[in-house]
Amino acid sequence: xxxxxxxxxxxxxxxxxxxxxxxxxxxxxxxxxxxxxxxxxxxxxxxxxxxxxxxxxxxxxxxxxxxxxxxxxxxxxxxxxxxxxxxxxxxxxxxxxxxxxxxxxxxxxxxxxxxxxxxxxxxxxxxxxxxxxxxxxxxxxxxxxxxxxxxxxxxxxxxxxxxxxxxxxxxxxxxxxxxxxxxxxxxxxxxxxxxxxxxxxxxxxxxxxxxxxxxxxxxxxxxxxxxxxxxxxxxxxxxxxx
Amino acid sequence: xxxxxxxxxxxxxxxxxxxxxxxxxxxxxxxxxxxxxxxxxxxxxxxxxxxxxxxxxxxxxxxxxxxxxxxxxxxxxxxxxxxxxxxxxxxxxxxxxxxxxxxxxxxxxxxxxxxxxxxxxxxxxxxxxxxxxxxxxxxxxxxxxxxxxxxxxxxxxxxxxxxxxxxxxxxxxxxxxxxxxxxxxxxxxxxxxxxxxxxxxxxxxxxxxxxxxxxxxxxxxxxxxxxxxxxxxxxxxxxxxxxxxxxxxxxxxxxxxxxxxxxxxxxxxxxxxxxxxxxxxxxxxxxxxxxxxxxxxxxxxxxxxxxxxxxxxxxxxxxxxxxxxxxxxxxxxxxxxxxxxxxxxxxxxxxxx
Amino acid sequence: xxxxxxxxxxxxxxxxxxxxxxxxxxxxxxxxxxxxxxxxxxxxxxxxxxxxxxxxxxxxxxxxxxx
Numbered sequence: 001x002x003x004x005x006x007x008x009x010x011x012x013x014x015x016x017x018x019x020x021x022x023x024x025x026x027x028x029x030x031x032x033x034x035x036x037x038x039x040x041x042x043x044x045x046x047x048x049x050x051x052x053x054x055x056x057x058x059x060x061x062x063x064x065x066x067x068x069x070x071x072x073x074x075x076x077x078x079x080x081x082x083x084x085x086x087x088x089x090x091x092x093x094x095x096x097x098x099x100x101x102x103x104x105x106x107x108x109x110x111x112x113x114x115x116x117x118x119x120x121x122x123x124x125x126x127x128x129x130x131x132x133x134x135x136x137x138x139x140x141x142x143x144x145x146x147x148x149x150x151x152x153x154x155x156x157x158x159x160x161x162x163x164x165x166x167x168x169x170x171x172x173x174x175x176x177x178x179x180x181x182x183x184x185x186x187x188x189x190x191x192x193x194x195x196x197x198x199x200x201x202x203x204x205x206x207x208x209x210x211x212x213x214x215x216x217x218x219x220x221x222x223x224x225x226x227x228x229x230x231x232x233x234x235x236x237x238x239x240x241x242x
Numbered sequence: 243x244x245x246x247x248x249x250x251x252x253x254x255x256x257x258x259x260x261x262x263x264x265x266x267x268x269x270x271x272x273x274x275x276x277x278x279x280x281x282x283x284x285x286x287x288x289x290x291x292x293x294x295x296x297x298x299x300x301x302x303x304x305x306x307x308x309x310x311x312x313x314x315x316x317x318x319x320x321x322x323x324x325x326x327x328x329x330x331x332x333x334x335x336x337x338x339x340x341x342x343x344x345x346x347x348x349x350x351x352x353x354x355x356x357x358x359x360x361x362x363x364x365x366x367x368x369x370x371x372x373x374x375x376x377x378x379x380x381x382x383x384x385x386x387x388x389x390x391x392x393x394x395x396x397x398x399x400x401x402x403x404x405x406x407x408x409x410x411x412x413x414x415x416x417x418x419x420x421x422x423x424x425x426x427x428x429x430x431x432x433x434x435x436x437x438x439x440x441x442x443x444x445x446x447x448x449x450x451x452x453x454x455x456x457x458x459x460x461x462x463x464x465x466x467x468x469x470x471x472x473x474x475x476x477x478x479x480x481x482x483x484x485x486x487x488x489x490x491x492x493x494x495x496x497x498x499x500x501x502x503x504x505x506x507x508x509x510x511x512x513x514x515x516x517x518x519x520x521x522x523x524x525x526x527x528x529x530x531x532x533x534x535x536x537x538x539x540x541x542x543x544x545x546x547x548x549x550x551x552x553x554x555x556x557x558x559x560x561x562x563x564x565x566x567x568x569x570x571x572x573x574x575x576x577x578x579x580x581x582x583x584x585x586x587x588x589x590x591x592x593x594x595x
Numbered sequence: 596x597x598x599x600x601x602x603x604x605x606x607x608x609x610x611x612x613x614x615x616x617x618x619x620x621x622x623x624x625x626x627x628x629x630x631x632x633x634x635x636x637x638x639x640x641x642x643x644x645x646x647x648x649x650x651x652x653x654x655x656x657x658x659x660x661x662x
Contacts, residue, residue: 001598005650005660016655020632021609025654043442045309048452057450063440065308066452068331071301074293078305078313079440081289082264086442104301107294181615181648214609221609 008036010044010061017055021221023178023211024052027120028059030188031091034195035062044087045079047072051093052126070101073108076115087198089116094135095125098160102134105160109204112169116194117206119161122213123232130216134158137235142216157235161208165242172197172205173241178212179228183238210236247419249412250275252383253342254283255421256390257314261433262340263288264306264313266299268321271354272410273344276316296321300328300341307337308451310439312394316342318410319360320351322368329403330369333468334453338397340390341375342406344413347577355578356410358500361555364407365527372465374472376404376479377526379497383417389524396479398434400471407526409551411499411580475528482530483522486512487544490519492590495560496549497523500581504549507586518590519544526556534563545569545593549586552576597645597662599637606634606657612649618642621649 007013011032018024035044041062048056050069057064067075072090080088090097097105097119108115124142125131131144135157139148149157165173172194176187187209194205210232212224219227247255254276257265265280265288277292284290289306293299299315306313317325322343332339345360347353364377376396380386386408393404440449455461483501485508487493496504501522511518521533534546545568548557557572564570573589575581599621606628612635613621620641628634637643645662 001661003659004597004645004662005647005658007656007659011656015605018654020607020654021611022654025656026652029656042444045440045442047305054454055456057452061443061448063443063448064450065305065440066331066335066450066454067304068301068327071297071304071328074298074301075305075308077291078264078266078289078302079309081291082306082309082311083441103294104298107298178652181651184651221611222614225611 008033010036010041012059012061014059016059018052019215021212021214021224022052023122023209023213024120026178026184027118027209027211028056030184030191031089031118032060033188034192038192038195038199040087040195040199043085044089045083047076047088047090049090049092049096051096053091053093053120054127056091070096070099071104072096072101073104073113073115073117077108077111077113080113080115084114087195089118089195091118092120093126094121094123094133098134098158102160106164109164109170109206110167112203114198114201114203116198118191119206119208120211121208121236122211124213124216126213126216134160137232159236161206161241164206169204170206170242171203173208175208175210175236175238175241177210177228177233177238179210179225208236243421243423244418245421246416247383247387248275248414248416249383249386249408250344250414251279252387252419253316253390253406254279256387257340257394258283258285259422260312260391260394262312262314262394264303264311265289265315266291266293266302267315268293268296268299268317270318270321272346272413273316273318273342275413276342296324297327300325303339304328304332304335304337307332307339308335308440310436310441312338312398312433314340314342316344318344318346319348319357322360322363326369329375330371330373331453332403333373333375334371335451336401337403337451338401339403340393340397340406341403343408345407345409353578354410356499356580357551357576357578358409358498359552359555359576360407361526361550361552364405365529365559373468374527376400376402376475377407378404378481379407379524379526380412381498381501381522383412383415384419386412387419387421400475402471407498409499479525480528480530480532481524482533483524484533485520487519487521487536489517490544491517492593493519493521493544493546494549494586495521495523495546495556497526497556500549500551503581503583504586507583507590510583511587511590516590516594523556529559529563531563534560543568545571547571547573547590547593549581550574551580597643597660598639599643599649600659600661601635601637602657603634604629605655606632607655608632608634609654610635611652611654612658615648615652617646617648618644
């Protein structure tokens with residue numbers, strides 16, 4: 001009998017601080033597996049965001065930096081320019097990448113920085129207690145959209161991936177989901193593609209991952225996955241965007 | 243070699259000569275010559291980025307410094323306010339960096355005239371949290387060139403952000419500068435080794451650059467480490483110029499461009515027979531308290547006249563340094579107003595009468 | 596025949612693996628683990644096919660698969 005699935009070297013053997021059923025744990029593992037499989041652990045530099053994944057560097061067994069809320073791509077830009085031979089990626093949530101950091105995101109993409117971005121879209125601010133995010137769905141209840149997101153008051157869910165796809169500096173954008181094991185495997189393939197693009201100097205790559213937040217969706221973990229499948233992916237269709 | 247440079251250009255040239263190999267900035271008057279000079283003269287292996295905002299620029303400096311190279315950004319007052327977020331993170335993550343503020347009038351958009359009204363912001367930390375920057379205030383173009391290089395050395399030595407604080411006059415005026423011919427490579431070799439830098443974890447444990455300490459007691463521990471560092475800096479890095487203060491009845495206190503005008507007033511007054519001295523703080527943090535505690539000063543008991551292009555900001559540090567033992571007077575203008583030589587002379591005569 | 600090994604002390608009881616096991620071999624425990632949570636148990640008498648779906652969906656990397 002052979003081990004066919006176990007934790008890889010790039011992911012420390014530690015308990016994660018995330019809530020039961022949270023997608024961050026899966027996404028962290030996918031990033032670590034990609035780094036491991038591409039044999040780049042010793043030259044990878046990760047940038048952790050502000051949000052639930054603020055301590056992502058505690059779980060990854062490679063060099064990492066913190067970045068101020070929304071500034072991960074500014075920090076990553078500098079690190080990659082200083083060390084072009086290293087593999088530099090950011091891991092950011094929807095509030096970080098598509099609200100407070102929209103400017104840094106758009107301009108890093110527009111400069112075609114040779115970076116890989118793992119973008120966790122869970123349609124809510126998790127760390128701060130479930131407030132309205134740029135990606136919150138219309139009608140979705142949060143602590144700051146009590147009756148549900150309403151277009152007049154809150155605007156529409158922001159499709160930052162589609163927006164970024166318009167920029168010539170961007171080489172690859174794909175939206176994936178964590179709502180079932182086959183989808184998780186697709187997500188991993190997309191992350192691997194984003195890292196390979198960087199290795200091949202192709203420019204800016206981003207993988208948007210629809211990720212469950214059972215706690216602030218008020219759903220059980222499995223119901224959260226079903227909600228992505230049945231509701232969320234209608235607003236954020238899966239597949240290659242660019 | 244002697245060349246004619248503006249203060250802004252001298253700062254940029256000083257940075258390059260100090261081995262600065264990363265610059266990110268955003269245009270704002272009156273410091274635009276720095277960003278233009280860096281764009282033109284950054285060495286081949288270096289990185290120049292015109293960022294999308296002040297926020298992006300300072301966070302790029304954070305990244306470059308974390309990656310282990312000498313990094314700088316520059317701006318003017320409203321832009322420096324925007325950079326405070328990143329400066330706080332740089333201080334918290336114990337990263338070296340040089341930040342240049344060529345001050346203009348405020349508050350708000352203010353104007354583009356010279357001012358010194360960011361003194362509080364510069365010397366009290368500026369952003370959130372218990373931290374300080376080393377703040378160096380050049381008074382002439384040559385000194386702007388020299389102090390920028392000192393700034394990089396101090397930043398690396400103490401793993402701390404350093405601010406070069408000038409004003410619009412210093413940034414714009416041109417003076418001859420003696421440039422030391424030194425190969426950039428030589429400067430680079432002098433830079434300390436940075437085992438904490440992010441380079442990829444080949445052959446070592448992973449490095450983490452961060453300012454976040456969630457475990458109970460961890461932040462207090464990190465902050466105490468910062469405080470111990472600040473104590474050493476306070477002891478070792480006071481810088482000031484002291485002119486004629488041993489026989490003075492009134493000692494003028496001014497920094498940067500203002501100190502030059504104060505010096506002219508002092509020399510005129512001395513010609514007229516008044517015993518006037520001048521203390522020019524060069525390090526604004528640490529504030530040179532020892533300049534005010536000189537034995538001759540304590541015995542002779544002179545008064546101090548603080549002169550600023552702001553409304554009594556450095557005045558507070560002078561009062562703290564003097565500790566209520568001597569009289570401290572103030573004269574200042576702001577919002578584009580610059581105290582003139584004759585205004586200073588009149589103020590001195592009024593105090594003496 | 597394949598089997599899985601569950602790190603039961605680290606399991607947070609999200610039960611995603613329970614939902615995705617095609618053979619219904621993973622069950623919620625009656626007992627609580629060190630964290631005070633119900634965890635998951637593997638029925639080693641069942642016909643595990645080593646499909647790894649449980650491990651792939653586990654957010655806490657608690658499952659190893661042998662085949």
